[in-house]
Amino acid sequence: MPPPELVLRAPGPGLLGLPWEQPLADWDATAVPLRDVEVGPSRHLVRFVETDGALWALKDEPVRIARREYDVLRRLEDAGLPAARPAGLVEQPDHETAVLVTRYLTGSWQYRRLFLRLPPNRPRHRARLLDAMVSLLVELHRHGVFWGDCSLANTLFVRDGQLLQAYLVDAETSEIHPGGLSDGQREHDLSILVENVAAGMIDVATWLERPPEIFGDLIDEATALTDRYRTLWGALHAEPVFPFDDRYRVEGAIRELNDLGFAVDEISLQPEDEGRSRLRIAVGDRTFHSDRLRALTGLDVGEGQARILLGDLEAHREWMHRRTGMDVGERAAARSWSDHCLVPGSEQAHRALGRVGDPVQAYCDLLEVRWILSERAGADVGDAVALAALGGRAPTDSAAKMAVADATTGELPRIVDPPPS
The missing domain is CATH 1.10.510 (Transferase(Phosphotransferase); domain 1)
Structure with a gap:
């Protein structure tokens, strides 16, 4: 009986010690740390294992398909694209099958x-x-x-x-x-x-x-x-043509792409007829706001979170200017914002939600709830009111309930799956 062939990118003792010589369907939950995770329809058997401090998805496939999928996922990872991260491939020649191992996407849902x-x-x-x-x-x-x-x-x-x-x-x-x-x-x-x-x-x-x-x-x-x-x-692929003197339109095109979250790698103006030029823009990844926030604070978050946090940072910078009457540099404002807004605000919002989900996302939700409630009240309601609404401690306030629903995309953050124990 030929032994399995293992390729593991996270060779912890737990993964290495799994019964790879057995078909995935035969794994015994009393001997293997299997975890029940709801999955949608699938052509192949998918099971989940919690070991080495992480949760892993294991999919049983024909060898040819598993090899191909593992290779594609590796290349998607190299390109930084949003896809499941491959962690290993185990070929089981005795069963003419293979098991693809990927990292479970924490905080995700179907x-x-x-x-x-x-x-x-x-x-x-x-x-x-x-x-x-x-x-x-x-x-x-x-x-x-x-x-x-x-x-x-x-x-x-x-x-x-x-x-x-x-x-x-x-x-x-x-x-x-x-x-x-x-x-x-x-x-x-x-x-x-x-x-x-x-x-x-x-x-x-x-x-x-x-x-x-x-x-x-x-x-x-x-x-x-x-x-x-x-x-x-x-x-992303428009190539507008305009008079060369209308170069202000370049900035407008760049702003439109930045608003969509895309960074711009390079622009070129190619001569056309009648003194006009064709604008071509080499568009980078959708990380414009997250790159900017990382450069200012070292914080690594998603593009959507970064857009909200940068707005809060800019508001804090403006508050510092009004308070001191002096211009405040971006980096000085970022340090102050992190110490006085982000860190304590994330802790408060996360606590209000029972410490479920991501603290930074909880702070983003707090900012949105406060903004919506303030818009409806015609004045800043403050963090205390927004925290009460976010944590569900304002049950008789229908406006607060609606604000939470709107600010959290109709999905209360508490429904996010807790991390593996």
């Missing part, structure tokens, strides 16, 4: 859990989920990745400020084309997305026994993914 908490009459919450799907597909296509099976079931979602970040977690059918994708390949992948998302949403609506009349709305929302995709793709 669309079924998300839909359970999305009111059917609040389509804007579903819109954020669909925006995340479109953004993921655009990012993959920009890097020459053909997904091949883009669907809700193959995606995990993580809260990032007031955005949802989508992650690819199934690359069985994915292909990487270093020379880029053709328009036909992109359109084919987009059509798969629309079809699969519509089917997935209707499946969940049926499962939740939602009224049949909502199905038409869900299909329309899925169909609108095409326009969402083309709008974002067009913004």
